[in-house]
Amino acid sequence: MHRYYTGVGSRSTPVEVLHRMTLIAKEKAKLGYILRSGGADGADTAFEKGAGEFTEIWLPWIGFNGHHSRLVPSAQAIALVPKFHSRGAWLSSTLRLLHARNIHQVLGADLSTPSEELICWTPSGLTIGGTATAIRVAQAHGIKVINLGEGE
Numbered sequence: 001m002h003r004y005y006t007g008v009g010s011r012s013t014p015v016e017v018l019h020r021m022t023l024i025a026k027e028k029a030k031l032g033y034i035l036r037s038g039g040a041d042g043a044d045t046a047f048e049k050g051a052g053e054f055t056e057i058w059l060p061w062i063g064f065n066g067h068h069s070r071l072v073p074s075a076q077a078i079a080l081v082p083k084f085h086s087r088g089a090w091l092s093s094t095l096r097l098l099h100a101r102n103i104h105q106v107l108g109a110d111l112s113t114p115s116e117e118l119i120c121w122t123p124s125g126l127t128i129g130g131t132a133t134a135i136r137v138a139q140a141h142g143i144k145v146i147n148l149g150e151g152e
Helices: 015-030 043-051 075-084 093-107 131-140
Strands: 003-007 033-037 055-057 117-120 144-147
Touching: 003 015, 003 043, 015 033, 015 043, 033 043, 033 093, 043 055, 075 093, 075 131, 093 131, 117 131, 131 144
Parallel strands: 003 033, 003 117, 033 055, 117 144
Antiparallel strands: none
């Protein structure tokens, strides 16, 4: 049985935190954990760099950010977006796809294989931006959230 963690965060994550994320991912890979992330610049890329081949990268659409992953949101994840985003029912289809991939990053392909923890960075540890959806999904499922931006 595989062990998963989610590694995500802001595209504007500070350089020193990006370095820390890469080191965390290297340690997790050594322990056999598989990273779930989203192929975006910043935090996602830093985690992926450290995780090596131990990754499950969820993209909003094929070719996002030049990434090679073929994992994209399911209709079920898209339907869940309003549950975790206050304006989810009114988001454009593009934004829904971005948020739906965050749901898979936490709950996996079948939406019932949760990550053991979510490691992220947001400014001052706030539940904001695209990362907020992943945080809310994790909290709703009792998954430990480690926000490296807390206490800044």
